[in-house]
Amino acid sequence: MSHLLTTVADIGSWIWAYPLLVLIVICGLVYTFRLGFMQIRHFPYIMKQTFGSIFKKGEGEGTVSPFQAVATALACTVGASNIVGVPIAIAFGGPGGLFWMWICSLMGMIIKFAEIVLGIKYREINEDGVYVSGPMYYMSKGFPNKKAGKIMAWGMSFTMMLFLPFTISAQSVSAVQSAEMLGIGAVITGAVLTVVIGIITFGGIKRIANVTDKMVPFMVIIYLIGALIVICVNGSALPGVLVSIFKGAFTGHAAMGGFAGAGVSAAIRWGFARGAYSTDLGMGSAAMGHAAATTDHPVRQGFWGVFEVTISGLIICTMSGLTVLCSGVWTSVPAEQAGTMPTLAFQSVFGQDAGAVVISVAMLFFVISTMIVQVYYGERQCEFFFGTKIAKFGKLLFVCSIFLGSILNLSTIFAFLDLILGIALFPHLIALIVMSGQVVELKKEFFSDPKYYLKEMKRKER
Numbered sequence: 001m002s003h004l005l006t007t008v009a010d011i012g013s014w015i016w017a018y019p020l021l022v023l024i025v026i027c028g029l030v031y032t033f034r035l036g037f038m039q040i041r042h043f044p045y046i047m048k049q050t051f052g053s054i055f056k057k058g059e060g061e062g063t064v065s066p067f068q069a070v071a072t073a074l075a076c077t078v079g080a081s082n083i084v085g086v087p088i089a090i091a092f093g094g095p096g097g098l099f100w101m102w103i104c105s106l107m108g109m110i111i112k113f114a115e116i117v118l119g120i121k122y123r124e125i126n127e128d129g130v131y132v133s134g135p136m137y138y139m140s141k142g143f144p145n146k147k148a149g150k151i152m153a154w155g156m157s158f159t160m161m162l163f164l165p166f167t168i169s170a171q172s173v174s175a176v177q178s179a180e181m182l183g184i185g186a187v188i189t190g191a192v193l194t195v196v197i198g199i200i201t202f203g204g205i206k207r208i209a210n211v212t213d214k215m216v217p218f219m220v221i222i223y224l225i226g227a228l229i230v231i232c233v234n235g236s237a238l239p240g241v242l243v244s245i246f247k248g249a250f251t252g253h254a255a256m257g258g259f260a261g262a263g264v265s266a267a268i269r270w271g272f273a274r275g276a277y278s279t280d281l282g283m284g285s286a287a288m289g290h291a292a293a294t295t296d297h298p299v300r301q302g303f304w305g306v307f308e309v310t311i312s313g314l315i316i317c318t319m320s321g322l323t324v325l326c327s328g329v330w331t332s333v334p335a336e337q338a339g340t341m342p343t344l345a346f347q348s349v350f351g352q353d354a355g356a357v358v359i360s361v362a363m364l365f366f367v368i369s370t371m372i373v374q375v376y377y378g379e380r381q382c383e384f385f386f387g388t389k390i391a392k393f394g395k396l397l398f399v400c401s402i403f404l405g406s407i408l409n410l411s412t413i414f415a416f417l418d419l420i421l422g423i424a425l426f427p428h429l430i431a432l433i434v435m436s437g438q439v440v441e442l443k444k445e446f447f448s449d450p451k452y453y454l455k456e457m458k459r460k461e462r
Contacts, residue, residue, distance in 0.1 A: 104275030
C-alpha cells in the first residue's frame with residue numbers, strides 16, 4: 001500500500017512539475033500576446049477600476065458588488081499556501097524561486113482575467129434566482145465543438161466534486177493545528193468550524209460575500225503588518241536579499257548553512273509550482289467567485305482577476321518570501337521543514353510565544369475563509385452535475401468534511417489530491433487556450449466603446 005501511495009504521489013508531483021506547468025505557461029503566453037500585454041500596459045487603469053473603485057456598487061446586472069465578488073474569490077485564493085508555500089519554493093529552489101513566482105503571477109493575472117471574462121459572458125441564473133458560472137458553464141456553452149465542450153465540462157465538474165471534500169478536510173487539518181498552537185482542542189475546533197461555516201454557507205452567496213468582504217481585508221492587513229515588521233527589523237539584509245533573488249533566478253544558488261543549493265531549473269520549477277498553487281491558476285475558481293458580481297461588462301469584472309493575483313501572488317507571497325529571506329531562517333532550516341520558516345521568522349522578532357500566535361491566527365483566518373468558499377464552490381459543482389435541489393445535500397457533505405478533517409488521518413487520501421486536481425485542470429487549460437479568441441473580442445469591444453472605456457483615460461495612455 002505504501003508503495004502505491006508513493007507511486008501516486010510521484011505521478012502527481014511529476015504532473016505538476018512538468019506537463020501541467022508547461023500548459024499553464026503556454027496558456028499565459030497565449031493570452032499575454034493576444035491581449036497585447038494588457039496586464040502590464042493597462043495596469044494603472046486596471047488598478048483605478050479595481051482598487052480605486054472598491055466601495056462602488058457597480059452598474060449592470062448581478063447579485064453582489066464587484067468587491068464582494070473579488071473578496072469571495074480571494075478568500076479561496078489567499079490561504080495557507082501564501083504563507084508556507086513560498087518558503088517551500090525557496091527551500092527547494094533558492095531565493096531565485098521567488099522571482100519565478102513573480103513571473104508566474106504575471107501570467108496568472110491574464111489567466112484569471114480570462115476565466116472571469118468567460119465566466120461573466122456565460123453565466124446564468126439558477127432556480128434560486130442566483131447568478132452561477134464557472135469553467136463547466138463556459139466550456140459546455142462556449143467551446144467551439146459543443147459535444148467535446150460538454151464532455152470536458154462534465155468531466156471536470158465530476159473530478160472537482162471528488163477533489164473538494166478532501167481538500168476542505170486538508171484545510172481543516174491546518175486550522176486544527178493552528179488552533180492547537182493557541183491551546184484549543186482538535187474536536188472542539190472541528191465542531192465549531194463546522195457549525196459556523198455551515199451557518200455562513202447555507203446563507204447563500206450574499207451572506208458569504210458579506211462575511212468575506214470583511215474577513216479578507218482584516219486577515220491580509222494583520223499578516224502584512226506582522227511581515228513588514230519582521231522585514232524592517234532585518235532591513236539591513238534587504239539589499240543583499242534582493243540581489244540574491246534576481247541573481248539566483250538565472251544562476252542558481254550555492255549551498256550554505258542548512259540550504260543544500262539549487263540550480264536555475266529548480267528555481268523555475270519550484271517558483272512556478274508554488275506560484276500556481278498560491279494563486280489557484282487554471283482552476284477556474286475565479287469564474288465561480290465572480291459569477292454573481294454586478295457589472296456592466298465582462299472585461300470590467302475581469303480586471304478584478306488582475307487585482308486578485310496582485311494581492312495574493314505579488315504582495316502577500318513577496319512579503320512571505322522576504323520575511324524568511326531577510327530573517328535568515330531559510331539557511332538554518334532543512335528543506336523538509338520549510339513550512340516552519342514563517343513561524344521561526346516571526347518568533348525571531350516577536351518572541352517565541354507571540355510569534356507563534358501571530359502566525360497561528362493568520363493561518364486560522366486564511367484557512368477558515370478558504371473553507372467557506374470551497375464549500376460554496378463544491379455546491380456549484382453539484383448544482384451543475386445534479387441540479388439545484390440535490391446540490392443543497394451536496395453542500396451538507398462538504399460542510400461535514402470540515403469536521404472529518406479534525407478527527408481523521410487523511411494522509412492516505414491526500415496522496416491522490418495532486419493527481420486528481422492535475423487531471424481536472426488539463427481540459428480546462430486547453431479550453432481556455434481554444435476560447436482565447438472570445439476574450440480578445442470582448443477586450444476589443446470594451447476598449448473601443450466610450451460607454452465602457454473612459455475617453456480621458458484613453459488619451460492619457462496614448
